[in-house]
Amino acid sequence: EAGVAQSPRYKIIEKRQSVAFWCNPISGHATLYWYQQILGQGPKLLIQFQNNGVVDDSQLPKDRFSAERLKGVDSTLKIQPAKLEDSAVYLCASSSTFGAYNEQFFGPGTRLTVL
Amino acid sequence: KQEVTQIPAALSVPEGENLVLNCSFTDSAIYNLQWFRQDPGKGLTSLLLIQSSQREQTSGRLNASLDKSSGRSTLYIAASQPGDSATYLCAVWGNNNDMRFGAGTRLTVKP
Numbered sequence: 001e002a003g004v005a006q007s008p009r010y011k012i013i014e015k016r017q018s019v020a021f022w023c024n025p026i027s028g029h030a031t032l033y034w035y036q037q038i039l040g041q042g043p044k045l046l047i048q049f050q051n052n053g054v055v056d057d058s059q060l061p062k063d064r065f066s067a068e069r070l071k072g073v074d075s076t077l078k079i080q081p082a083k084l085e086d087s088a089v090y091l092c093a094s095s096s097t098f099g100a101y102n103e104q105f106f107g108p109g110t111r112l113t114v115l
Numbered sequence: 116k117q118e119v120t121q122i123p124a125a126l127s128v129p130e131g132e133n134l135v136l137n138c139s140f141t142d143s144a145i146y147n148l149q150w151f152r153q154d155p156g157k158g159l160t161s162l163l164l165i166q167s168s169q170r171e172q173t174s175g176r177l178n179a180s181l182d183k184s185s186g187r188s189t190l191y192i193a194a195s196q197p198g199d200s201a202t203y204l205c206a207v208w209g210n211n212n213d214m215r216f217g218a219g220t221r222l223t224v225k226p
Contacts, residue, residue, distance in 0.1 A: 004158070033214075042119070042204055042216030043159070056213060091158060101147070101166070104214070106158035 002026065004107035006092050012113045018080040021110045025073070025094030031055075033104065034067055034077050035091040043091055049075060050098045079112075087114045117142045117209045121217035128195055129225050136190040136220045138205035143183050150179050150190050151204040153219065159204065163190070195224045 005024040013019050025032050030051050035043035046065065048055040051072040060067065064083070069075040079086055089109040095102040118141045128134050138148070147166050151159040163172045163179040165188070171180040178191040188205060202219040209215065 040218065042206070042218050044216070045213045048213065093159075103149075103161055103164060105161070106151075108156070108158045111156075 004092055004094055004105055006090075006107040006110050008110060009108065010111050010113075012115065013082055014115050015084055016081040018078065019082055019112065020076050020078045021090050021092075021112075023075045023077070023092030023107060025075075025092070026105055029094035029096055029105075030072070031095045031098045031102070032069055032075050033093040033095075034075070035093065037089045037091055037109070039088070046077070048098070055098060082112075082114045084114050087112055117145075117207060117211065117215045119205060119207055119215050119217040121203075121205060121220050123220060124218065125221040125223075127223040127225065130195060130197060132195050132224075133191070133193050134195055134222070136192070136203050136205075136222070138188040138190070138217055140186045140188075140207050140215075142209055143186050145183065145207045145209045148179075148181050148188050148205060148207050149214075150177075150188075151206065153202045153204060162203075192222075195222075197224050197226050200224050 032049045034046045037043040046060045047057040047067050049069040052069045067077045089111050091109045092107045093104040095104045120139045122137045149164045150162045165172050165181040176193040181188045202221045204219045206214045206216040
């Protein structure tokens, strides 16, 4: 079974530029999560999707971050414009469905550096 | 708001030692607690998941315990090996319907 795929693996941009990350979850997984992991900290949940609907985006900085999952499969996370404090690893995870009893599987992450 | 704390932040042990990693959380109303391993530049790998009704889970040399009432979990690693070197994260799924992570313990096992 193929795992969660993410691209790019690394991205370096200057502040005020835009950037987009892509995630392909495990086939058949209805739930998709985006996390932000700042160096030295644990991952922080940004947004959860169930199929193509948003379950929770309460921790997403909506003035600059956006995410979509149009066909209920792949997802993109965008930052526009980027700030220095957005430097982090962005992790995508998926689970078979939503809820506490469903194990999440993580991708390798995208490391973003904002200069 | 759920806060998850892991102590120590870093740990270095010689190969073969048994060790314990600690995780504490402030809100005992959780559905489950999960331990993950993170290698440098890689994503998270799930090690053990303990449901709120369970007291412990075991997988090979790993044993995780959960004391929900005191807000604590431990991860016990027996006979540590250099390949166990990684960052270990604990996470709890609570009433907010999301997963809250600790900052992790960076483990180094020296040959």
